[in-house]
Amino acid sequence: MNNKKTQKKRTEISVIGCGIAGITTAFHLGKQGYKVNLIDQKVNSEVNNINPNNGSQASLGILMGNIYKRSHGRGFLLRNKSMKLWKEWLSQIDYSQKNFIFKKPLIKLANSEKEYQSMINIIKNKKEYRIELLDKNSLSFWNSIFETKLTGGLISYEDGRLNPITLIEALMDSLDEIGVNKVAKNVSKISRNNKLHDKIWNIRLENNQSIDQDYIVICSALNTKNLLKPLDHELLLEPILGQVIELELKNYARDWIDWPAILSYQSINFIHEKPNHMLIGATIERGIKPNQIDKQKMLTLNNTAPKWMKNAKVTHEWSGIRARPTNEPSPLLKELEHGLLINTGHYRNGILIAPACAEWISSKIKS
Secondary structure, eight states: OOHHHHHHHHOEEEEEOOSHHHHHHHHHHHHTTOEEEEEOTTTTSOOOSSSOSSTTTTSOOEEOOTTOSOSSSHHHHHHHHHHHHHHHHTTTSOOTTSOOOEEOOEEEEESSHHHHHHHHHHHHHOGGGOEEEOOHHHHHHHHHHHTSOOOEEEEESSOEEEOHHHHHHHHHHHHHHTTOEEEOSOEEEEEEOOTTSSSSEEEEETTSOEEEESEEEEOOGGGHHHHHGGGTOOOOEEEEEEEEEEEEOSSOOGGGGGOOSEEEETTEEEEEEETTEEEEEEEEEESSSOOHHHHHHHHHTTTTOOHHHHTOEEEEEEEEEEEEESSSOSSEEEEEETTEEEEEOOSSSHHHHHHHHHHHHHHHHHO
């Protein structure tokens, strides 16, 4: 047998946390032949956005990777790599029983000269990414929809949306197929084993069960701090709330059938998911509870909302807590010591950059 394959089968890895970062990390490592545990008390819970278990379930699943304003640096590389990996992964994930598709394109509107100039610069720097400025007819259409005078806009044909609920369901089914072990327990403590022990790390679960592992990957958002404190590692994370509101529209226009997968305007994302329903969402608030002031700003588009928004009925709203690093760039990808890895702090773009983050974890384990 190949020595590398033998080594992989001997390597045992526990991924703590079953948000999108934890699920995709377990998926990527499991595909490579490692023995993987995915540990989270809610790992077998129903996946939905009525009572979301984590910030990932309360997201919109936007893949806004190609229109990222930079064309170099860490953030660009993570997005660029992930957009390529998602194409590969979607052919490997079992979503045959799910109503699941990567919907495109994405349109972004500008209501200031500064924002429009930024769009022009993006297109100049990314000619190979299938991004174009909106033509006059398209701009006229969006002016009529939002009852305003827009400065301009762009369309990105390769950016779009993965429905987060069906994506997570499909990934969880795929974990079963590749043999990832789901452990529905809380982790009470992680500690180092003594040097004579075969495995470097010990995980203590809430029922006093103990697991010895070669590697631990922490993807547990705000709980990361509690797990690391006994090991004298400190990461500063603060809660950020992502909020989504579903609107029922009173007057449905047939020409809205051509609404893109994602429409981004004033830092708010609009998804015309059903004939007379609109989802609007943003990651805008600090804290753990929705703020009515921020909610009203979103519903009124900072007092510039068109009539169809003003007259719409709120039928459902949900939110999820994400973790944002307070003194470092997001996300946190770290090897704190041998066998102890961190993949967390995805307060924005968690679904977008998940594959590249999982691959980074894999590269550290391989090396």
